[in-house]
Amino acid sequence: MTRDFVHETRPGRVVFAAGARHRLAAETERLGLRRLIVISTPEQAELAGELAAPLRDRVAARHPHAAMHVPAEVAAAAVARARETGADGCVAVGGGSAIGLAKAIARETGLPIVALPTTYAGSEMTPIWGVSEDGRKTTGRDPKVLPATVLYDPELTVTLPPALTITSGVNALAHSAEALYAPDCSPVTALVAAESVRALAGALPRLRDSPSNPDARADALYGAWLAGAALGSTTMSLHHQLCHILGGTFDLPHAQTHTAVLPHVLAVNLPHVPAALAALRSALGAADPAGHLFHLARDLGAEMSLKILGLPEDGLTAVIDQALASPYANPAPVTEAALRRILDGALTGRPPA
Structure with a gap:
């Protein structure tokens, strides 16, 4: 059979284990990150705070303002927050909304993302970004938005309705x-x-x-x-x-x-x-x-x-x-x-x- 194809493997680290969330501090340390902005939706702010607690003074800001479909104004506010706090990386806790907002930050600033998915959205494994404005959703691809590390912890999905x-x-x-x-x-x-x-x-x-x-x-x-x-x-x-x-x-x-x-x-x-x-x-x-x-x-x-x-x-x-x-x-x-x-x-x- 004739085969003619191109396959591109993208860089990225996956840590998959029950309890993988407890390795967040070690994984951010591995990346040399010292000032992190922690992204979540308002509903998952408490969980994000719990997961980020071991980071101690490496948390530059908590930003629990992610929203579905990443509205442009929400993305702009998050980028501004990351810049004003001097963040050198993002921690995204949640599903597609939180990870999508972290990608919006990464696209504008180049900051690396460490993702802790709590749903099965899959956004954490793609270089695809999306932003909504004026009733239209625009998407694109940019290697900068692909998370550097993903911590897959099945225990974080147990509370998913x-x-x-x-x-x-x-x-x-x-x-x-x-x-x-x-x-x-x-x-x-x-x-x-x-x-x-x-x-x-x-x-x-x-x-x-x-x-x-x-x-x-x-x-x-x-x-x-x-x-x-x-x-x-x-x-x-x-x-x-x-x-x-x-x-x-x-x-x-x-x-x-x-x-x-x-x-x-x-x-x-x-x-x-x-x-x-x-x-x-x-x-x-x-x-x-x-x-x-x-x-x-x-x-x-x-x-x-x-x-x-x-x-x-x-x-x-x-x-x-x-x-x-x-x-x-x-x-x-x-x-x-x-x-x-x-x-x-x-x-x-x-x-x-």
Whole structure:
């Protein structure tokens, strides 16, 4: 078989263990950091304070102001805070919102990031940044925003609410599904993505039945790590484009939106990519990956209707117009008919055709 591909491995250190959060001081010391700005959402300020306590006087500032989709004004305030305190590094505690805000700081200042993820968002493994302004979410790639060190501690995910556990996990699974048919997917990335799907799909039902199961939490976080690595090595496609538009324009919740949209995008794309279809069939143990993921998420309690998540019916045209104006690389032709099929199904929450 002829092989022609490029695979780029990005620098970064991963520490994965129950209790890995207790190694934060040692890991920042390893990087030579002396003045750290600690980033979190307001809701996780207390946790961030607890985790940063061993850093003692190396904490230059605590900034618990991260917000979903990284609003531009929030990003600007965080950059200003980092500069005025003379920070030489960021500690990000939380999911995509906190890590996204740390990336906004890193993009402007070059400060290294040490991330402690508490969800399965996967942002900590990618050089992708995003900022929202005036109803639009802009994303890009910059190696400066890739965290220098990630501390994966499954115990930090135990308090993740059951509903968010499921949607955050499916959000991670979306990264791997799209990586499998990305134009720059290498054989190594395909292996990582398929293993991620297997780990996540196997862990989520166990977490529904036993939310504090340590082995299931570890498996889900392992799968999320691999999903983020797969996403960071490939080009994003239609699924991520639609979710960025829905989040940036209508402020829909991030993980829930990914969960509702993914099965419908897969139903459109997978017939055009036999290798990705075969990989997902094997990883999920299902002949119809799109339908299987829809029913898995719904049966585990996820809301599958964008309308219930906050998308107005008259908003579909705005989403379609934006998607057609700046199309992402995608295996199936991105037409108005295909977009309407995807969005109509996700709006109502019905199974993919």
